[in-house]
Amino acid sequence: MRLASRLCAAIALLLGWAATPATAQEWRGWNIHPPDYPVSRGMDRFAELVAQRTSNRIRLRTYHSAQLGQQDEAIQQMRLGSIDFAEFNLSPFNNLVPSTQVVTLPFLFRNVAHLHAVMDGPVGDAIARDVEAIGIVPLAWYDAGARSIYTRRPVRTIEDMRGLKIRVQTSDLWIDLMRAMGANPTPLPFGEVFTSLQSGVIDGAENNWPSYESTRHFEVARYYTTTEHSNVPEVLAVSRTRWQRLNEADRAILRTAARESAAYQRELWAERERLSRERVVAAGAQVIEITDREPWARLMEPVYARYAADPRLAELVRRIRETR
Template identity: 80%
Template sequence: MPPKTTRPRRVLFAAVAAAALGMLGLGAAPAAAQEWRGWNIHAADYPNGIGMDAFTRIVGERTNNRIRMRTFHSAQLGQQDEAIQQMRLGTIDFANFNLSPFNNLAPTTNVVTLPFLFRNVAHMQAAIDGPAGEAIAADLEKIGIIALSWYDAGARSIYTTRPVRTPADLRGMKIRVQTSDLWIDLMRNLGANPTPLPFGEVFTSLQSGVIDGAENNWPSYESTRHFEVARFYSTTEHSNVPEVLAVSAQRWGRLSPADRTILREAAQESARIQRAAWAERERVSRERVVAAGVTVIEITDRSPWAALMEPVYAKYASEARLAALVRQIREMP
């Protein structure tokens, strides 16, 4: 006859096993999926859209879709100034931003906006992946934006309705610029008459003679068909402002260290994809406008142009911290 304690022990063991299984079940349950909204001003097939879609895909794969991201391309969630505010409030979770609109919010962004700062694309990428990026990321974090990686946005050059080979050729010409004090001062110091206009008005303004030229990168010049009314492209490459892929600090604060690592690595991989796509897009755009009969004026010596920018540097990078960063970037090999 079995001992009297056998049945109670069996009941106890069964209860413990059931509780353990219940705890295992709770531990194995998938965490609730997070739905993230992303902002992008460009179309989905633009290099930046390609990079952002790669970012969202990689994050989804590596989190088993615990973090599900959707990018709203073509400024569906508003223009950039609106999107910046939404990200700071936490209603947009991630975005790709141009750095120029941050000039008044994050002082170090003024440095990479300065004209003729970078020698070439490789120099810009080394700076933004190094000291410049670190300084800007620290400033952005103070306003609620976490920088994860840096995208290319191309070198901007001047295109006009008549040839421009030297700064003297710009005298008296009305050149469209962004609505920015720095850009107005840049063009004024080159001898031109800076004319702030919305980007969407550039084509008709060139066509009607309201302006004599504008400035932008190869893909923008080609995709907007500005080359049809401004047939001379001078490779001044006066500006090469990178862009940031970032997330809201509010979202970032709720992530585990492991998920933060996943996002940073995914963002850096997406930057490599975006940069390669950008280089290819530039090549194709240049070939298209040349085939359409545009005259490309190669500016091989930019020192006479850069020499005219001393007042701009004095005005926008005289503060000790900014001046030190400018020196550091210029001294990079």
């Protein structure tokens, strides 16, 4: 009886330890967008699903609107483990992970369905492994929409781009892309674009419909030219430091929740694109439709020659183009 009592006491102690709130994990998440943005709502759905499926053992709090710093800073914090999860555009990874340059290449994806087929398949898995090698573990791919040029004066042809100062992200590829169009690329933090347009420090920028609308950039750059030169996916990811502390069951929960959140975010994105375009047009922005992008695409040969010359990257380009 004495042995049985001791065993019961030990079991009770273990059960009590397993149930204690001390085992709960509080994660900090970074996001550059405001709370009502499709990306933000997708991340909130991710947090809800993880909390439900771990019985609140893993609680994720996303700090929206770049509360934890700008994107380049957040990437470094993720690699160090001081931010636990985040959603990033892939362009700032170009200098860190060469394979991310491939999906940043201009005029690469035929349409959104092609983009999803590529990123949800073997090519996306290969890129994810490369990103994990620098300390960030991709879980799912979010939509960021086709990016186009918007400016303070009309751009109707390639010739109209000559000499314009266009804001770009901090990426050699994006700098070269804009140079190929004849513009003067100007790297700036995203948060400085509005005032830089307003003051004339830059003549334009490039982004998708929701970003153009939500930032109110249409108030200071009223001409939106649908070059649709890039459709770069974004990544929902976890710090490798945090990931390595998880067991396989919790990893599976996070991966499944992330992919479900991506499906939700993509639906929200498509609807938001439609609404954003309607809103900026109603506010007086002028849309200049580019119906033939082939002349613009031909300008990108030097970009492909530099960023897809490596045999592995060239092979990824080939696999992307052949994906159906």
